[in-house]
Amino acid sequence: MTDGGLVARSRQALQDEFLRAAVRFTTDRLKGRKRAASDQLGHWEAWREQARAIREHTIQHLDYYLSQFAQRVRERGGQVHFARDGEEAAGIIERIVAEQSARRVVKSKSMVSEEIHINARLAQRGVEVVETDLGEFIIQLAGEMPSHIIMPCIHKNRQQIRELFVRDGADPSLGTDTQELLAYARRRLREKFLTADVGMTGCNFAIAETGSIVLFTNEGNGRMVSSLPRTHIVTMGMERILPTFADLEVMANLLPRSATGQKLTAYMSVITGPRRPGEVDGPEELHVVIIDNGRSKPLGDPEFQPILHCIRCGACLNVCPVYRHIGGHAYGSVYPGPIGAVLSPLLWDDPTYAELPYASSLCGACDEACPVKIPLHDMLVALRRRNVERGWVKAGERSAFRAFAWAFARPGRYRIAMRTARRGQVLVRRGDVIRSRLGPLAGWTVSRDFPALARESFRERYARLKNRGEV
Numbered sequence: 001m002t003d004g005g006l007v008a009r010s011r012q013a014l015q016d017e018f019l020r021a022a023v024r025f026t027t028d029r030l031k032g033r034k035r036a037a038s039d040q041l042g043h044w045e046a047w048r049e050q051a052r053a054i055r056e057h058t059i060q061h062l063d064y065y066l067s068q069f070a071q072r073v074r075e076r077g078g079q080v081h082f083a084r085d086g087e088e089a090a091g092i093i094e095r096i097v098a099e100q101s102a103r104r105v106v107k108s109k110s111m112v113s114e115e116i117h118i119n120a121r122l123a124q125r126g127v128e129v130v131e132t133d134l135g136e137f138i139i140q141l142a143g144e145m146p147s148h149i150i151m152p153c154i155h156k157n158r159q160q161i162r163e164l165f166v167r168d169g170a171d172p173s174l175g176t177d178t179q180e181l182l183a184y185a186r187r188r189l190r191e192k193f194l195t196a197d198v199g200m201t202g203c204n205f206a207i208a209e210t211g212s213i214v215l216f217t218n219e220g221n222g223r224m225v226s227s228l229p230r231t232h233i234v235t236m237g238m239e240r241i242l243p244t245f246a247d248l249e250v251m252a253n254l255l256p257r258s259a260t261g262q263k264l265t266a267y268m269s270v271i272t273g274p275r276r277p278g279e280v281d282g283p284e285e286l287h288v289v290i291i292d293n294g295r296s297k298p299l300g301d302p303e304f305q306p307i308l309h310c311i312r313c314g315a316c317l318n319v320c321p322v323y324r325h326i327g328g329h330a331y332g333s334v335y336p337g338p339i340g341a342v343l344s345p346l347l348w349d350d351p352t353y354a355e356l357p358y359a360s361s362l363c364g365a366c367d368e369a370c371p372v373k374i375p376l377h378d379m380l381v382a383l384r385r386r387n388v389e390r391g392w393v394k395a396g397e398r399s400a401f402r403a404f405a406w407a408f409a410r411p412g413r414y415r416i417a418m419r420t421a422r423r424g425q426v427l428v429r430r431g432d433v434i435r436s437r438l439g440p441l442a443g444w445t446v447s448r449d450f451p452a453l454a455r456e457s458f459r460e461r462y463a464r465l466k467n468r469g470e471v
């Protein structure tokens with residue numbers, strides 16, 4: 001675990017009262033809606049089990065379904081590109097955009113495109129990239145990363161949004177009324193849709209049997225992006241596959257309910273190939289960029305492979321006590337919350353992300369919330385163990401655990417250690433609890449009661465009373 005990073009960002013987030021209230025308010029609403037929607041559907045646990053089985057089967061046969069999907073896309077006139085990492089994926093997209101001599105790209109929400117930092121890459125080449133999901137549009141104006149998988153600007157209020165819009169060119173008389181703000185964004189984005197050369201979307205699911213891309217959206221921007229520009233580029237994490245439309249039915253019941261508590265999103269678009277002769281809309285070219293970017297690392301590892309079952313609903317964020325206090329930016333990764341704390345260190349084998357599994361109370365709420373039953377809690381523990389095995393822990397922590405193991409290995413050593421600790425605690429003892437503002441102990445005691453060691457241990461007391469014949 002590195003110093004600074006996560007701890008420093010979390011401290012900063014904890015001081016931001018507005019951020020904490022906003023995140024709590026929205027996640028509470030999402031949680032409540034999800035509960036109501038799952039009750040309304042009925043047999044929630046049976047649905048979850050079915051979804052888990054589908055995702056497990058798909059990921060176990062990922063090579064087969066990916067190849068079937070790629071073949072079907074090509075049969076329907078689309079082009080498929082495989083990218084090993086973010087660099088390669090960005091390069092492919094840059095080439096397609098250059099071939100089109102495109103000056104403007106409109107995008108709908110896509111977490112995988114955040115992974116590969118495509119906006120910055122295209123901007124360097126003089127291409128204007130416009131996020132068209134309202135939340136992403138606001139975040140782009142603010143120059144920030146999304147702070148939630150589903151609600152990227154969960155941490156902003158209407159006043160802040162108004163200021164961003166005015167800076168973007170809105171009339172200074174713009175108010176903070178939701179309808180007024182929406183009207184500005186709508187007007188601004190409409191002109192972009194109509195003049196864009198390339199549209200870029202993500203992919204909620206890819207259906208192997210038909211080569212179709214499925215998008216769940218609420219604002220209709222996904223349809224504009226995928227049908228108005230003459231070229232459509234789909235960025236897709238390689239695990240997004242589902243074998244059949246029958247499997248999609250299960251996911252369509254779970255994803256919107258888990259994400260926003262809706263029975264179904266306002267739009268569910270199924271895109272199969274580019275525009276065919278006689279069709280009135282749709283792109284002339286469809287490119288699907290299938291991105292690995294670290295996903296093959298957990299593949300084949302029984303402990304971590306289930307992370308590829310994730311359908312990016314965000315439900316684990318909404319219930320996580322850590323996320324609810326610090327919000328998304330404190331994680332320092334594209335993926336925040338419990339899913340980010342597991343996924344980021346697995347995808348990007350980098351000590352920077354090794355500290356994220358410690359951003360958890362291990363309460364297990366994320367496991368219970370996950371619609372595809374990913375054992376996030378077990379993975380968080382396993383990743384902590386992996387850090388120790390790799391030596392990615394602080395020297396002080398390593399020495400402390402070595403001393404702990406030594407002392408607890410023999411009863412005699414344990415007794416000596418307890419006696420020493422009892423004497424040593426006078427320096428930090430305040431009444432019945434230990435309070436320390438210094439060193440690693442401070443991390444424990446700043447917000448928790450750390451009970452002081454009893455002045456006499458049970459064994460000592462028992463021996464004393466026995467000597468007196470009282471027991």
Ligand code: SF4
Pocket residue numbers: 309310311312313314315316317339369370371372373374376
């Ligand atoms: S881990 Fe589960 S709950 Fe979290 S985003 Fe993925 S599918 Fe949703």
